[in-house]
Amino acid sequence: MAQFTYSRLAHFLKLSVNKCSVLRTGAEIKHGPTCCVHLIRCQRSVDSKALQERQKQQMAKGLPKQKPITGVKQVIVVASGKGGVGKSTTAVNLALGLMANDPSKSVGLLDADVYGPSIPKLMNLKGNPELNDHNLMIPLTNYGVPCMSMGFLVEDVAPIVWRGLMVMSAIEKLLRQVDWGTLDYLVVDMPPGTGDVQLSISQNIPVAGAVIVSTPQDIALLDARRGAEMFKKVHVPVLGMVQNMSVFQCPNCNHQTHIFGSDGTRKLAETLGVALLGDVPLHLNIRETSDRGQPVVVSSPDSPEAEAYKKVASAVVQRLEEVST
Structure with missing residues (x-):
């Protein structure tokens, strides 16, 4: 046969x-x-x-066709695989660092963490956005940075108990129904993880690059790697990683302690073939200024902590230029 x-x-x-x-x-x-x-x-x-x-x-x-946000030249997303690694604080100080390094640049800040918005607290902003003549929301502004967040649209203590479709609708409104004016950079504070919001933003708007924030701790690095790999899969350039809470310096004796480990993020960046954008220390000044709604870059601009964020901002701009060429 x-x-x-x-x-x-x-x-x-x-x-x-x-x-x-x-x-x-x-x-x-x-x-x-x-x-x-x-x-x-x-x-x-x-x-x-x-x-x-x-x-x-x-x-x-x-797949939806990517459509730029009106008036926005470049979108930078700040992400992390795990919550609690200082992603929102990094996003805020990155936005302020971009302006501090080059005052001619205009920078906006979008809080895409629908379930746990942090930008209103970190930027000391309250109230509801007004509408312009075209029925677009006008961002709330502080320190020269226009901001938009779901926290402006709901009460402070109100839980947001929404399913996926409602979250996607909210993200679409935050992206498309906001009058951002003219911005050189829009920094997007992403929610932790690799879920619907990350995919929706990556697929709907052209993202210039992603910044991955992680502590040097092994358990945080596992999720940070997943986040970096996700952006690669959706063809978003990974600008690099920020090693947050890299070292604690005792304010009394100046002894340095690597509470979350030493150089874990640097080693992961080398493994992934991406840049290490900078190290940010675990410092009481960063926590206190953040809780007061006075980010360290504007409240203590000459401090070593502020300089660390400014170095990250400089590295991000350099990587954007490299990616674009």
């Missing part, structure tokens, strides 16, 4: 049964009882590749 099938196939493909022949796929058909099986496997391989190509085309059709 195998010889009969092989002869029929050879005749159909106009192949000589007396000579070795090569299919268009490069697979060689030879004499022997296994030649039919070999040919069928080659055909299956061709069919599988064609199916994968069709699936890619269908998925591409189903």
